[in-house]
Amino acid sequence: MSPAKKSVDASTLKKxxxxxxxxxxxxxxxxxxxxxxxxxxxxxENGDEIGFNTEVYATYEVVFFIQLAFN
Incomplete structure (x- = not known):
């Protein structure tokens, strides 16, 4: 069985x-x-308990990742 065939069979999407x-x-x-x-x-402000996390990226991080993905 080809790798592509195995991937299709493993997908949660309809074949x-x-x-x-x-x-x-x-x-x-x-x-x-x-x-x-x-x-x-x-x-x-409503008295609800919350959790928070900040997502911070520098320009060089974004550029590096985009170049890596497209290459």
Missing amino acids: EVAEGVDLMVVRELIGGIYFGKPRGFGTN
Whole structure:
């Protein structure tokens, strides 16, 4: 069985939807939400408990990731 055939069979999409799709997902795991500050827990204006995390990226990080993905 070819690798493409195995991928189609492993998809949660219907076979007729997934066949012929060529897709690659590139995920960033070196910055942003993983290292952003401030982060923590608090209370909002309605008195609800909340959690928050800040996503911060520098231009060079975004450019690096985009170039890597497109190459």
